[in-house]
Amino acid sequence: MTSSSDYIAIENQYYAQTVRRQPVVIVRGEGTRVWDADGKEYLDFVAGWAVNNLGHCHPAVTQAIVDQANTLVQTSNQFYTVPQLNLAQILIDNSCLDRVFFGNSGAEANEGALKLARRYGKLHRDGAYEVITAFNSFHGRTMGTLAATGQPHYQEAFTPLLPGFVHVDFNDVEGIMNATTDKTAAVFLEPVQGEGGVNIPDDDYLQRVREWCDQQGLLLMLDEVQTGLGRLGSLFGYQEYGVEPDVITLAKGLGYGVPIGAFLSKEYCMALVPGDHGSTFGGNPLATAAAYAGTKFLIDNDIPAHVTVMGAHLLAQLNSLKSRFSFIIDVRGKGLLTAVEFDSDIAGQVLTHANAAGLLLNAVKPNAIRFMPPLTITTEELDQGVGRFADALAQI
Numbered sequence: 312m313t314s315s316s317d318y319i320a321i322e323n324q325y326y327a328q329t330v331r332r333q334p335v336v337i338v339r340g341e342g343t344r345v346w347d348a349d350g351k352e353y354l355d356f357v358a359g360w361a362v363n364n365l366g367h368c369h370p371a372v373t374q375a376i377v378d379q380a381n382t383l384v385q386t387s388n389q390f391y392t393v394p395q396l397n398l399a400q401i402l403i404d405n406s407c408l409d410r411v412f413f414g415n416s417g418a419e420a421n422e423g424a425l426k427l428a429r430r431y432g433k434l435h436r437d438g439a440y441e442v443i444t445a446f447n448s449f450h451g452r453t454m455g456t457l458a459a460t461g462q463p464h465y466q467e468a469f470t471p472l473l474p475g476f477v478h479v480d481f482n483d484v485e486g487i488m489n490a491t492t493d494k495t496a497a498v499f500l501e502p503v504q505g506e507g508g509v510n511i512p513d514d515d516y517l518q519r520v521r522e523w524c525d526q527q528g529l530l531l532m533l534d535e536v537q538t539g540l541g542r543l544g545s546l547f548g549y550q551e552y553g554v555e556p557d558v559i560t561l562a563k564g565l566g567y568g569v570p571i572g573a574f575l576s577k578e579y580c581m582a583l584v585p586g587d588h589g590s591t592f593g594g595n596p597l598a599t600a601a602a603y604a605g606t607k608f609l610i611d612n613d614i615p616a617h618v619t620v621m622g623a624h625l626l627a628q629l630n631s632l633k634s635r636f637s638f639i640i641d642v643r644g645k646g647l648l649t650a651v652e653f654d655s656d657i658a659g660q661v662l663t664h665a666n667a668a669g670l671l672l673n674a675v676k677p678n679a680i681r682f683m684p685p686l687t688i689t690t691e692e693l694d695q696g697v698g699r700f701a702d703a704l705a706q707i
């Protein structure tokens with residue numbers, strides 16, 4: 312049997328060294344658990360970076376993939392395919408949006424939304440093209456989404472950046488007001504910033520941004536790549552904040568492990584016309600069959616309601632660790648997107664001890680850990696995970 316260390320040596324030799332990986336070679340998953348190449352079991356609180364919303368190898372998703380693989384894997388968007396239309400219908404019927412376009416990733420979903428904003432600006436706002444985004448946001452790694460991302464450390468190596476982005480503080484409506492000019496076409500925000508550290512805005516932030524966008528005729532576009540499909544305790548993050556965006560983007564949680572992305576828009580602002588946008592694999596039958604089966608299960612079983620209960624439980628458990636470990640300075644979360652912040656840069660050490668304890672976590676910042684387990688997690692699994700987390704912290 313090839314051991315984890317053998318595989319890690321192969322990676323070192325052959326793979327582009329662009330990602331900082333944990334020394335864990337995952338070979339199998341089931342529900343909230345995964346196993347490594349040496350047979351060790353872990354609770355997976357990373358879940359593919361908030362992707363495996365129904366856990367690993369959920370039967371509803373696996374069955375859909377197997378059936379579709381036996382039926383039709385790929386055609387092109389030159390033709391109609393049925394799974395794509397099933398997914399389009401369930402997303403539109405369950406959201407405030409009217410039309411959807413499918414791509415293959417979060418970055419690609421956001422690129423589509425940004426193209427839509429520019430087209431909308433040309434048609435309806437006298438050529439306005441600027442998009443206001445937030446500092447500490449994360450919108451992807453392509454040239455357009457990198458420029459949208461409000462984190463200079465991702466951008467500096469790749470300048471000059473695509474022009475047309477203005478960054479303001481997150482959770483600061485006045486910042487958006489002050490940055491608005493006659494060149495502004497859209498405001499583009501995450502409902503809760505995920506990769507930027509699990510930053511939760513004031514309850515009325517998005518409502519106030521919505522009012523400003525209405526007053527000024529700007530599009531309100533929400534990057535729901537991480538918050539979408541149940542993560543915050545509603546099917547879509549915007550529902551938690553009582554607003555209706557003009558455009559949303561989805562990816563991570565939409566595919567239940569299969570690569571997919573999407574942008575959805577209101578009818579009035581779907582400014583793209585035939586020939587403006589496309590994708591070879593986007594909305595491919597295999598990916599959309601999996602996404603449809605997972606989304607149907609999520610909705611039919613009201614998993615978002617379960618997320619609200621589990622999220623509150625996780626927050627309470629983590630808060631109780633705060634009194635035991637004085638180096639925890641903050642615990643914050645919404646639904647099952649949660650972070651624990653420390654008073655120094657120990658997140659890397661915590662991961663090492665958590666791996667040993669059988670718990671997979673994400674170091675969202677040098678001093679903070681992000682928890683984003685499958686949405687189907689049980690109370691017992693949460694408690695066991697928090698127990699393993701406490702064991703890891705005790706090693707610090």
Ligand SMILES: *Cc1c(COP(=O)(O)O)cnc(C)c1O
Nearest residue numbers: 416417418449450451534536537
């Ligand atoms: C992960 C993420 C992206 C990028 O998605 P990819 O599929 O990695 O391109 C964009 N926006 C948000 C909010 C994300 O969390």
